[in-house]
Amino acid sequence: MNKISSSLYRRMRVMTAISRTLRELVTKPPILNDVNALLFSLKSFIAAMLAYYIALRIGLARPSWSIVTVYIVSQTSVGASLSRGVYRLVGTIVGALATVLIVPNFVNYPLICSVVLAGWIAFCLYFSLLDRTPRAYAFVLAGYTASLIGFPAVFDPGSIFEIAIVRVQEVIIGILSATLIHRYVLPKRITGQFNSTLSAALRDARQLVEGTLRGPCEKDGMPFQLASALQFLQGLGTHLPYDFANTVSRYGSRRLIHDRLARLLPLTTELRDRLQFLNRETSPPSAAMRILLEDIQAWLACEDMSQRGVTGEALIARAAALKLHLNSHAVTCTDRHFANLCSHLLEIIKVLQECDHLYGTLNQATSLFKNGIHRELKHGKGYVFHRDYLMAARSTLGAFITIVIGCILWIYSAWPDGATAVSILGVCCTLFGSFDTPAPHIIKYIIGSVYGVLISLIYSFILLPQVTEFNVLVAVLAPAFLFAGSLQARPSTTFMAMGITLTLPILSALGAEYSGDFAASLNTSIALFVATGFSVVSMSLLQTVQAEAAIKRLLQHSRRDIRRRALGPAPNEIYWTNLMIDRTALLLPRLQGRGKSSGDRINEMLHYLSIGNVVSQLRSLRVNFPGQTEMQLNGLLSVVAQYFSDKKHNRLLMRDCLQRKIDELIAGILSDTNIRADQLIELLIDLRIVLRLRDKEHIYDY
Known part of the structure; x- marks a missing residue:
């Protein structure tokens, strides 16, 4: 009996070890990504x-477009697939309507019609x-959609309405099929990915602060990682x-947590x-400050959220008590700096x-009503996007010129397949126009x-x-x-997969019956x-934006x-920060x-962020100091504006002026009985440090 039990125990241990090994193997990132x-x-x-199958059953003329739609819409998560499907449906309907309105109105003017279509695409x-x-x-x-439907119909406007209706039907079938399968067959929800990414961002944020308190370390790139995580x-x-x-409350929480992490x-x-x-x-921090810094580092390293x-x-x-003590007993400028440090520690916690x-x-x-945070949910700004209207117009103009040149070459050369070429050209301009350097992606x-054409020829004429x-x-x-779909799931090969999935169904002429035509496929x-x-070539010349520019x-x-x-x-501080x-x-x-220069550029941007916040707070606070102090603050802000003009020599000329004005303001406020005097002094110290100005014995030249 003991032998049997011992043997069974050994077998169980072996099976457990095998099971653990297989689980670890499958959950490794490369294997998991493949699965x-x-x-x-x-x-x-x-x-x-x-x-x-559905497109065939209802007798659509080009069921292959339903296949293409599925692969364009499909994403690795349920939410992304459904949202992409909704956006595609809306875009397809709007593009089809625009094409139906444009093409028949320029039936006798193919070049003008092509230019108008190019204008719509732009x-x-x-x-x-x-x-x-x-x-x-x-x-x-x-x-x-306007490119794919419109250009082939320039010389055949009579069929434009039917083509548009069929295209919308094919897209709807593709969207519904993709949504149904990705929603109900082993669904992968994006909520889990969002929560895990947010959890990692919060952990990185704590490590970022902890690393800052310890001093320079190997994790100096974490501010950049956090900025990327917020964008993702x-x-x-x-x-x-x-x-x-x-839920709506979670939407408010997401916006608010973004505001906090951005701050x-x-x-x-x-x-x-x-x-x-x-x-x-030369004077070390007090024992209370030193102990506080050590305790904050220990708190940051704690993994238990409730603790x-x-x-x-x-x-x-x-931290609040120590800040109050330092401000009330400040004698030297260094004491003020320690109080300022305490203020920043308090806000970070x-x-x-x-x-x-x-x-x-x-x-x-936890409850939304704790600490009154529920009252702030409606005021969360969330992510704020930088929009460069001039650069967008430049890329748009480049796309317009590219398509118009293609139309001129097609129309005046009377190339039979020129409409197909121009429609694909329009697709390239819209799909890849958002990249600074579109050529590598194209x-x-x-x-x-190339793979798609070769595979389609094998299918069309052999299989x-x-x-x-x-x-x-x-x-x-x-x-x-299946091969193309696995490539699409990997970011590095997504565009290659797109070349296969967009080419194979169309060139193979997947319809209700076999209709292989080698000459048509070749053309x-x-x-x-x-x-x-x-x-x-054209997008490299007209739409490429150099990284340095x-x-x-x-x-x-x-x-x-x-x-x-x-x-x-100016917009409020949260808007500016985001x-x-x-x-x-x-x-x-x-x-x-770009090596070290990349860190310098990022730090420059983060310093601009801090300067903008300090400047807006000074503008808001100046109304509490009527008279001479307000005038001095206005003068200081005017010099700051000149300092950040695009003329580099202005900075050298304005540094001493800025330093003098800040020193005069601090000296005048030290004897001020205004209850906001300590806050103004802190802001002036912030401005001095973030501008890297001289302070009697020290220079901020890091």
């Missing part, structure tokens, strides 16, 4: 075949560039209402600046506490199209002529579409590669906005491979 990609590919293929592209959310896909599709969370958040797991970035930058200054001081909540409240009380509480509300773990699309049953057709199509393939090749423009916009905030009414976080996130991909 998810294959699952997504399988579901997309099932949806595509369902759409194809118009849609312009608004898609300004929107910068997933909703921009509706604008893209409105232009995309915004993209996920747009799809959440379509995930069937969302944390400038706070951390300012904390680092103050610590670097105080490290140069962090209790400890955080105690730290807030201690409060922000992190509120982030933890708001994260709990998203998971229904080249990936061309590589995928499909032998197929007579629908179930056999599904089995024959499965290898190519369409030539039109495809001519159009994509021409788009690479984009970086300089973002920094220029930030300096311009600081001048506006210094001279007159806008600058978006600009910081926009810098990151453009700074890749």
Whole structure:
């Protein structure tokens, strides 16, 4: 009996070890990504075949477009698939209506008709560039659809209405099929991805503050990661209402938690600046300050959210008491700096506490009514997008010129397949127009199209002529579409997959019956590669934005906005902070491979963020100091505005002037009995530090 029990025990241990090994193997990122990609590919293929079957049953002329729609709409999560489907449907309907209105009205003027269609496509592209959310896909599709329907109908306007109606029907079938399968077959909800990403962002935020308190370390890139995480969370958040797991209160909580995390970035930058200054001081911090800093680091390292909540409240009380003590007993400038440091520590603790509480509300773990946060939900700003109207107009003009040139070459050369080439050219301009450098992405699309053409030729003239049953057709199509779908699930090969999934169904002429035509397939393939090749050249010349030019423009916009905030009414601090976080996130991909200079540019942007906040607070506070102090503050703000003009020599000329005005203001306020005097002194110290000005014995030159 003991031998049997021992043997059974050993077997159980072996099975447990094998099970653990397999689980660890499957959950490793590369393996897990492969499993998810294959699952997504399988579901997309099932949806595509369902759409194809329905389109065949109701007798649509081009059922292949239902397959294309499924692959365009399908995303790796339920919410993203449904939202993309809604945007595609809206865009398709609007684009079809626009085409029906444009083409018949210019029936005798093909070139003018083509120019008007190009203008419509450019118009849609312009608004898609300004929107910068997933909703921009509706604008893209409105232009995309007009290109695909309109140009082939320029010389055959009589069929435009029928083509538009059929296209909308095909798109609806594709959207419904994709939504049904991704919604009910092993659904992957975006809510879970959003919550896990937010949890990681909160953890990174704590580590960012902890690393700042410890001093320079290997995690200096965390501010950049946090800015990118906020941008990514915004993209996920747009799809959440379509995930069937969302409420209005959670929407408010998401906006508010974004505001808090965005505020944390400038706070951390300012904390680092103050610590670097105080490290140069000869007088060490008091025992109370040193113990507070150590306790904050221990609190930040704590993983238990409930314990962090209790400890955080105690730290807030201690930091507030220490700040009050330092301000009331300040004798030297260094004492004021320690009080200023304490003020920033207090705000950082409060922000992190509120982030933890708001994260709990998203998971229904805590009450919204605690600490009165529910009253702030309606006032949360959420993500604010930087919009560059001039750059959007430049890209739009480039797309318009590209399409018009293509139309002129097509019409005056009388190329029979020129309409197909121009329609593909319009698709390239709308799909890739949002990238600074569209050419590399189009080249990936061309590589995928090469595979798509080769595969479609094999299907059209070797495999499909032998197929007579629908179930056999599904089995024959499965290898190519499953391969393409797995590529689509991986970001690095998405555009290559698009080249296959957009090419294969159309060139294979998947219809109610076999209709293979080698000459037609060859001509369409030539039109495809001519159009994509021409788009690479033209978009490289007319729509490419050099990274350095984009970086300089973002920094220029930030300096311009600081001048506006210094001279007159400006958006509130939360709006400004969130806008600058978006600009910081926009810098990151453009700074890749630039080494140390990339960190300098990001730090410059974060300092601009802090300066803008300080300037707006000074403008708001000056009304509490009527008379001489108010006049001095107005003079200081005017100099700040001049300091941030685009003339570099102005900065050198204005530094001494700024320093003198700040010193005069601090000296005059020290004897002021106004209850807001301490707050104004703190703001002036903030301005001095963030502008890196000289302070009698020290220079802020880091």
